[in-house]
Amino acid sequence: MLQSGDIAPAFSLPDADMEIFDLASVAGKHNVVLYFYPRDKTPGCTRQAADFSDHDDEFARYDCIVVGVSPDDCLTHAEFRDQEGLSIRLLSDSDTEVCRLYNVWHEREVDGMKKMGVRRSTFVIDKQGRIRHALYDVTPRGHAAAVFELVKELEPQHAKRNRQE
DSSP: OOOTTSBOOOOEEEBTTSOEEEGGGGTTTOEEEEEEOSOTTSHHHHHHHHHHHHTHHHHHHTTEEEEEEESSOHHHHHHHHHHHTOOSEEEEOTTOHHHHHTTOEEEEEETTEEEEEEOOEEEEEOTTSBEEEEEESOOSTTHHHHHHHHHHTTSOHHHHHHHHO
16 A cells, blocks of 8 residues: 655546546646545545545645546536536546555445445645545545645645744
8 A cells, every 4th residue: 555755656648628647747746635536426435525625725825736536438428517516626547547556446335235435535746746645445524624634734824924924
C-alpha cells in the first residue's frame, strides 16, 4: 500500500468530458486530492462527490484540485456530474489500471460472494508529487471536510499568515 512520503504514481485518465487529466502536468502548480470510489450514483459515492464539490472553492484557495476516480466510463461520469451538479473532475479508470497502481483494487465480499472492487481511498498529494496523506477505507460522511483540514496543513506558514491579513 502507498504511504505518506511515497512519490505518487503518475497517470493520465479521461474525465467526464473525455479530456485527459495528467497528474504530472499539475506538478509544481497544484496540490491534488485524489480519491477513489466504487461507483457513480450510489448513496455513499454521491454524498462524497457532493461534499467535495461543496468545498471545491475552499480547496482551490489552497491551490488544490480535487479529482475522483472510479471504473465507470466517461458517459456515466457525465450523467452523474450533471444530475448531481458536481463541480469536481471525475476520471474514468475503466480498465482499473490506476486503481491497481494505487493499490485500491481489491477483492471484497458482497452478499456472500467474492468480487473485485474499489477500496474507498483518498490520497493528498503535494505540489512536488509526494503523497502527504494516504487514507484507506474512508467513510463518505464528513470526509471532504476532514481532507480539507489536511490540505490546509500543506501550505507554508508565511502563506497562511498572508491569507489571514
